Amino acid sequence: MWRCTQRTLTQVCGNTLRRRNLSAAVNQTLGIIGVPFGKGQSKQGVELAPDLLRENKLREVLQNGDERLVITDYGNLEYAVDERLLQQQRQHYHHIRNYAEFMACNRALIEQVQLMLQKNSQFLTIGGDHAIGFGSVAGHLQHTPNLSLVWVDAHADINLHTTSQSGNIHGMPVSFLLQQLRATWQHAALDEIAPNCLPKDQLVYIGLRDIDPYEAFILNKFGIRYYAMDSIDRVGVPKIIEMTLDALSPQNKIHVSFDIDALDSNVAPSTGTAVRGGLTLREGISIVEALRDTNRVQGMDLVEINPKLGSESDVRSTVESGLEILKSMFGYRRSGARHWSNLDTGILEREV
Template identity: 35%
Template sequence: MPIPVSLIGAPTDVGAGARGVSMGPEALRVAGLQPTLEGLGCEVIDRGNLSGPPNPWQPPVDGYRHLDEVVAWNSAVHEAVYGELQQGRLPVLLGGDHCLGIGSISAVARHCREQGKKLRILWLDAHADFNTSLITPSGNLHGMPVACLCGHGPEPLVRLGGHVPAIQPNMVRQIGIRSVDEGEKRFVHEMGLEVFDMRYIDEMGMRHTMELALAMLDERTHLHVSFDVDFLDPEIAPGVGTTVRGGPTYREAQLCMEMIADSGRLASLDVMELNPALDVRNQTAEVAVDLIASLFGKSTLMRR
């Protein structure tokens, strides 16, 4: 049976600190995402782009930038992702900035509650995204989605999926982290978030990291991957607004994706923060599509 995949574009940068990720969905399409997935045997429908308010580019109010616009976009994302899951399809959200993970993951969590499934979230990112209005240095909501999902954020975002909190911290495994704000470090520690930072990956290797991140998955587990393209080292992925040196190499990232594919549990995906305005000849989009192909089972050899 071919995997039924739905592509959903969310072209907005309302939660980000730099303009340009609103062009991310189109760059992924130009890089051949749909034919690549079809070549791997997926049955792909491109649902086109969601619509929402433009970016007003205003300073923060009460610790949040563009809260109303972020709520509107996440509400649209929530309904779109939830609708695809209801139809038994695998939604692939094409961002857009990472604040959209609130809408996407709250929809996945809602689906899992209704289906009696366990949820595991792999958050592939250079940043923990666990800020709140009290500790954020910028007010940008793309630095807050994990905290919002865990119940720490503005009421309209925290309640988006109809259940507070949408997720528990023990559902999340963060991989590739290497930039965490000072107040955020304490909060991550207090909440018991499981973080495999780059030092851990340097010391233990990507294989051991992924074995732990994927441990205890079973047929009742829905695996959601939220892939921020700044997870990758900027040497191979320059097209992001918040580059942090020292990320996973191309081969480390491939191993990460291949081990997720080997689990057989991938059921929903976000691809976030691709900024074509900062890219070089769409290089980052092409790398991202290549890695997504590995997530869906592309490998060098036939594996027994």
Template identity: 40%
Template sequence: MPFSFLESLKTTIITAPFSGGQSKSGVEDGPKYLLRFGLQAQLKELGWETFIDEPLKGKNFEDLKDDSTDVFENCKHPKIVGEATKLIYESVKLAIFNNTLPLTIGGDHSIAIGTVAGSFTKYPNAGLIWVDAHADINTPKTTISGNLHGCPVSFLMGLDSEFYPPELQWVPKVLKPNKIVYIGLRDVDPMERKFLQNLGIVAFSMYHIDKFGINKVIEMALEAIDPNNENCPIHLSYDVDAIDPQFVPATGTPVHGGLTLREGLFIGERLAETGKLIALDIVECNPSLGVNEVHIIDTIAAGAAIARCAMGETVL
């Protein structure tokens, strides 16, 4: 039964045009490009009734991005990240309590602080599938770059919480280490690797995908977040940089040796098939990092295709 946690196929497309979790501009244009590409019409075509919410509308976070005033220890932009993610959190909560599936389109991955906090408020036993080249589990204490898009998982877990900037202390610690699983990792900082090991977090790197194949990896991932078959709902947080830059070039932190486009889409298709999806994020499409028009189109088309696959598109 597809989307068994919904009464009917309704989705709220939540735009999250936010770039404050990292230093490159352009990722705030991701939602605009995805919508211009026809994402809403494509979802309607799949049978979804669609609503749009723009929680950051009227907020000019781009102009507020300031590396000299908005800092806390080594963290960049905690004020705007705190404010933007809180607005996204409220929007996701509203969408999910209204029995719609929140599809949040970013924006950089810091926005997942808000999306996961929102979805887990309704479904505290949910599992989080984090598809990404990176683990995004640095803390304000361990981050080298200071970019908060590399920290959302730690905030959701409350790791090193005594070092949090005041503006991010609102984040509810909803995520337990046994309720997240990673797919696609290939660039993990030494301190992040320690967190994964010490907390016993299940993570499938590109090595595991090569070794077992993507289907088996997803089976193991599903089992890891729901070992006793308790029909746990699934939040999928999908960073497009999980897919190899040859298919998805216009993204902020590309790493070679990633998923093929088909493997990337299969994750969406397979999760849709479980019927357990309750929330979806598509992040880190940055049109301004395309060297040419083809790069931009490939990246946006891949982002939209991931959303469609995860929301029920099948070939046959």
């Protein structure tokens, strides 16, 4: 029984009161921001994903997964490019695409993530392409310096402006986060917008299968942990999760940056750089569930869904796979819900 004053009882009906108490007790509040940014790569359409997921009942799907979750949708991120960024682009980064837009968007996202974490216990960033992984994780690091990052992706996204073949910034966000690579971005004023870096031993990759030569060089030089698909094939997802969690500081909060192209192109075909031979949907769900069950995941990204690629049914299965991943991250259990607020628990004792 809850202790409450007469006034509260008359104001709030039993169910609402009970639900509020439960949500306060577990403190599950989720802030969502859409980031319709597609300039980290060259294919049109990825900027449509946040609204598409909303149209496909994102909120209802999450709410059905866990009725206690208190969801606040902050809409889509807005940002403005300024002269200083354009100057950095002209002088130092003109050989990569859309640097100024990339920095303007991520600068706004860094602020937005911190605002969301002041009001919510968790946040979700919906891309957009993976270039926004920089701002999402960097914002998270400014709020929570003791942070670990699990980057689930077919690609390592750790190119430098000096190593990228394509000039597409969605292949570089991780290089903005690590202390050891900061010198390679010395004209980007990163210490002003994102002073807190990610220690290289607090990063784990899962699902890689398309690593550029210089990326492999960087990963190996710094001893960054990465479980590519061949490792997953050898030991299976449960062992990969065990090794991942062993590697990360047990006191740290966790950020999961999930690129839909980590999943096999059978279940997620509508994405800009699809690679065959990826995670099954079950493996993806299994990874997300295991991370969720640590109760340490505080932020997540879902990126690279592109509804302009593939057939109508390709888009549908990609969106559905994305929603399954999100649903499992934010509370849904394949083994059944653990609590019931509206069930008639006397039903077994009664003849109807």
